[in-house]
Amino acid sequence: MSKQILVSELRRHSSSDSCWIVVDGQVYDMTSFAPNHPGGAQIIYRYAGKDASKQYNAVHAPSLISQTLDREQHIGKLDESSTPAAWGNGTSEGSACDSAHSKAPLSRIINLHDFEASAKRSFSKKAWARYGFDPLSCKTLRMFIQLYVNKDRLKTEQLLQLLQNSGKITAIFVTVDLPVVSKREEDERADQGPIDGLGVPDKKGAGLARQSSAFIDPQLSWQDIPWIQKFTDLPIIVKGIQRWEDAQMAIRYGCNGIVVSNHGGRAADTAQPAIISLLELHKNLPEAFDKLTILVDGGFRRGSDVVKAICLGASAVGLGRPFMYSVNYGEEGVVHVTNVLREEIETAMRLCGMTDLMSDASPRYLNTKLVDGYVADRKHEYLREPSKRLSKI
Numbered sequence: 001m002s003k004q005i006l007v008s009e010l011r012r013h014s015s016s017d018s019c020w021i022v023v024d025g026q027v028y029d030m031t032s033f034a035p036n037h038p039g040g041a042q043i044i045y046r047y048a049g050k051d052a053s054k055q056y057n058a059v060h061a062p063s064l065i066s067q068t069l070d071r072e073q074h075i076g077k078l079d080e081s082s083t084p085a086a087w088g089n090g091t092s093e094g095s096a097c098d099s100a101h102s103k104a105p106l107s108r109i110i111n112l113h114d115f116e117a118s119a120k121r122s123f124s125k126k127a128w129a130r131y132g133f134d135p136l137s138c139k140t141l142r143m144f145i146q147l148y149v150n151k152d153r154l155k156t157e158q159l160l161q162l163l164q165n166s167g168k169i170t171a172i173f174v175t176v177d178l179p180v181v182s183k184r185e186e187d188e189r190a191d192q193g194p195i196d197g198l199g200v201p202d203k204k205g206a207g208l209a210r211q212s213s214a215f216i217d218p219q220l221s222w223q224d225i226p227w228i229q230k231f232t233d234l235p236i237i238v239k240g241i242q243r244w245e246d247a248q249m250a251i252r253y254g255c256n257g258i259v260v261s262n263h264g265g266r267a268a269d270t271a272q273p274a275i276i277s278l279l280e281l282h283k284n285l286p287e288a289f290d291k292l293t294i295l296v297d298g299g300f301r302r303g304s305d306v307v308k309a310i311c312l313g314a315s316a317v318g319l320g321r322p323f324m325y326s327v328n329y330g331e332e333g334v335v336h337v338t339n340v341l342r343e344e345i346e347t348a349m350r351l352c353g354m355t356d357l358m359s360d361a362s363p364r365y366l367n368t369k370l371v372d373g374y375v376a377d378r379k380h381e382y383l384r385e386p387s388k389r390l391s392k393i
Contacts, residue, residue, distance in 0.1 A: 002026075003076030007083050014049025016041070020075060022051040023065055027075040033068070036152075038215045051078075051087060106329050106336055111344075112301045112322040115337055119325035143170040146239060148178075149224065151217045160231035169234060171256070174225075177240025177263050179218040184266065225253040237293070240267075242277055243376075244284040250292060257293030259318065264298050272374065274298040275305070278312040279368060279375045289313045303344025307352070310361040 005020075005027045013020035019030045021044065030048075034041040039059075047055060056065065066074065103122035109115055145163060150156045163169045228236060235256035241247050242262055250258050260278055262271040272280075274296050281288050288294065296309050297318030306317045319341070326337035345357070354360040 004079040005076045006079050007087065010078070011049040016045055016048070019045060019048040021047045021049075022053065022078050023056045024053050024062065025078050025080070026066075027078055028065060028069055029073045029075055030069075033073070036215070040214060103328060106333060109329075109333075109336060109340075111340060112319075112337065115322050115325040115328070115333070116301075119328050122328060143168065144173055144237075145169050145171075146173040146175055148175050148215070149217045149220050149228075150215050152215075153217070156228075157231050160228065164232040164234060171235040171237050172228070172232060173237045173239045173259060174228060175239045176220060177242065177261065178216065178267055179220060181216075182267050182269070222249050222253055225255065229254070235293075237295070242271060242274075244277075244280050244288070247281055247285055247288045247292065251288065255292070257295065257315075258288075260294060260296040260314070261298045261318075264321070272376070275309055275312065276371065276374050278309065278314065279371070282312065282363070283375055303341050303346075304348040306341070306345055307348040307354075307357065307361065308366060310357055311363055311365050313363075 010020055010027060019034055020027055021030055030044050034044040037044055104114065104118045109118065225236065237257040237259060238250050238255050239259035240261050240263060241258040247258055260274045262274050278296060293315050294313060295316045295318060296314040300306055300317050300319055301322065309317045322337055323334060326333035349357055352365050
């Protein structure tokens, strides 16, 4: 029988030195886990000595905490008879009523940009800073999983073996374009405010992207592809290719495919759009389209742009944010965004004279003259590498 924990005892463990939280009526000791939490320690410390069920269940599977923590970190069951009347009824920033009134009626949403505009109006400041600008650290789409390699390589090895043995995953997308988290000003402006007993340790405000990405290994290199292949025979897709030379490396290291991506424009400032990178591949490494499965993502918001990418040789186009924003309207919103995108794609196809997108799509449908100048040329007309750099700094 689980030990019954009084609220008074729980509240004595409300600091970073001794941090207990409640999730779904169970009390857990998070003291040693918090510093290694992929989402950052501060969000755990915010709920030290409190009920974190609402926050936890918003982003985690119910069984994750019990599977992740050691048995001795499960302290016991909260004694419900000791809880005060207002226990567990904390409110989040912005009420559901406010959110419902600030978002546009679904009937007025006619394109994917409208979903984003509605989300920006109705999300709380913190939610918009987090989800409007930052990708999730690990996400599953159909049968693919997007992997960020952990600094603790053993954890990545264990995850790869788990995925291999699950029989449910058909490919591993290894994310390579975010070795360090970029400057995200909206994220930094979303100040979390003081945390009981801790103040505000992060001078840059919430810094949610930096906190949630602290586990990512910045030392990841091409030499790690063979290491990953030791733990799985699933197809390896390298996500985040922005130069034709790296596509060439993917071929050399035996990868099955690449995702041409600039990380949604949230990584390197002024990085070129992914669709321009497709043109760069055609110019410098056309054999990549025969040797690799090539996918593309990053900023696609129109069905006509999806058709352009397929015409340029992409096997599929990834869209993330529009579908996430559509969840703002529940299942009906997801169905609606799917229908909007499908209609735009079909309309573009018909106007081009296509009847089957994957069979008919071809560069002959495109005029790239206006953007050919954006395709990088490594042999620049006048720029030269300096022979030696001197600096007194």
